Amino acid sequence: MNVPPIDLSRAHGRIASQLAERFAGIFQTTSFVLGPEVKELEEGFARFLGAAGCVGVGNGTDALVLALRALGLQRGDEVLLPAFSFFATAEAVLLLEGVPVFVDVEPTTLNLDPADAAAKVTAKTVGVLGVHLYGRPFDVTAIEALCARHELWLLEDAAQAHGATWQGRSVGTLGQLAAWSFYPTKNLGCFGDGGAVTGPDAGLLARVRSLANHGQAGRYNHLEVGTNSRLDSFQAAVLNCRLPLLAADNARRREIARSYAAGLAGVGDLRLLADPPGSAAVYHQYTVRTARRDGLQEHLRQQGITSSVHYPVALHQLPAMAPFGPQPAVPEAEAAAREVLCLPIFPEMTDDEVAAVVTGVRAYYR
Numbered sequence: 271m272n273v274p275p276i277d278l279s280r281a282h283g284r285i286a287s288q289l290a291e292r293f294a295g296i297f298q299t300t301s302f303v304l305g306p307e308v309k310e311l312e313e314g315f316a317r318f319l320g321a322a323g324c325v326g327v328g329n330g331t332d333a334l335v336l337a338l339r340a341l342g343l344q345r346g347d348e349v350l351l352p353a354f355s356f357f358a359t360a361e362a363v364l365l366l367e368g369v370p371v372f373v374d375v376e377p378t379t380l381n382l383d384p385a386d387a388a389a390k391v392t393a394k395t396v397g398v399l400g401v402h403l404y405g406r407p408f409d410v411t412a413i414e415a416l417c418a419r420h421e422l423w424l425l426e427d428a429a430q431a432h433g434a435t436w437q438g439r440s441v442g443t444l445g446q447l448a449a450w451s452f453y454p455t456k457n458l459g460c461f462g463d464g465g466a467v468t469g470p471d472a473g474l475l476a477r478v479r480s481l482a483n484h485g486q487a488g489r490y491n492h493l494e495v496g497t498n499s500r501l502d503s504f505q506a507a508v509l510n511c512r513l514p515l516l517a518a519d520n521a522r523r524r525e526i527a528r529s530y531a532a533g534l535a536g537v538g539d540l541r542l543l544a545d546p547p548g549s550a551a552v553y554h555q556y557t558v559r560t561a562r563r564d565g566l567q568e569h570l571r572q573q574g575i576t577s578s579v580h581y582p583v584a585l586h587q588l589p590a591m592a593p594f595g596p597q598p599a600v601p602e603a604e605a606a607a608r609e610v611l612c613l614p615i616f617p618e619m620t621d622d623e624v625a626a627v628v629t630g631v632r633a634y635y636r
């Protein structure tokens with residue numbers, strides 16, 4: 271049996287007829303940019319999260335950059351962020367000539383280690399950019415306390431965590447702002463690029479909305495230099511079809527995660543990640559750790575099972591960081607990059623496919 275890492279044609283099949291109707295509506299109104307589909311998505315996603323508002327933008331990277339601008343990031347400002355994430359997390363800070371300070375991760379969650387974050391605060395630190403990696407919330411309570419102690423802002427990179435909660439509160443509402451990606455493979459994904467910024471503060475969100483539309487406050491009244499980063503109506507239409515399915519899709523991801531945990535606990539040298547008490551992860555990825563990562567991946571490939579490595583290099587060791595000078599070691603993040611393997615997980619996955627993955631992994635260790 272071939273098991274893909276994700277199958278977006280199955281996702282499309284579930285919404286195809288509704289999506290065709292919405293697309294026909296867009297052609298009828300010719301509202302291609304910032305039309306009713308975008309408004310519906312912004313209102314619906316804000317309601318889903320319990321956020322003060324939602325601003326649709328071009329992609330998750332722009333969402334991060336626009337949020338950092340709204341928070342006032344200046345050249346030379348230091349931002350604490352995890353050394354283990356997708357590059358965009360650090361890239362957004364670098365694009366604004368800020369300084370990413372690479373914090374180590376906890377070995378059991380691969381999320382920000384609050385103690386290491388506290389140790390890396392300096393007089394130049396202005397904020398924390400926390401990532402809810404793989405759909406698992408970082409320790410928001412500890413990071414909020416750190417931010418309060420040092421008067422730092424908290425920006426959530428929620429690109430992998432649509433629907434996750436921390437102590438009953440939705441991620442995306444916990445810091446001053448949150449950045450989302452709707453890249454097709456995300457838990458809430460469109461069929462192209464898309465992103466959003468959410469948060470609890472309507473004033474900051476209004477600033478993001480203006481920055482994303484050329485710094486305008488009303489037509490041709492440009493108050494500052496912004497950019498063009500708007501969510502387009504076709505992508506919003508996809509998201510409007512998929513948002514009502516998100517809660518059930520996340521429940522199915524959790525069910526698959528439970529099957530993996532039951533089938534893989536204690537197998538070989540596998541280490542499964544842990545969900546801290548009070549957190550509800552949404553399993554954007556199901557990630558295991560093993561010293562024999564490359565061998566396991568190749569074994570699975572021979573069985574027709576496609577796994578993936580997110581991410582093979584810690585951020586501070588990427589070639590793109592070389593011009594910024596030597597970066598201090600970040601040991602747990604470096605170990606994670608050597609050991610992680612992400613198994614197939616998507617809501618439309620069948621029980622037979624899940625069982626095939628468990629059997630395939632177990633066979634490698636026999």
Ligand SMILES: Cc1ncc(COP(=O)(O)O)c(C=O)c1O
Pocket residue numbers: 329330331332355356358359401427429430450451452453463464465
């Ligand atoms: C953690 C994280 N941050 C930021 C991004 C950037 O989002 P996008 O690809 O929509 O620009 C991604 C998406 O891949 C991500 O996984």
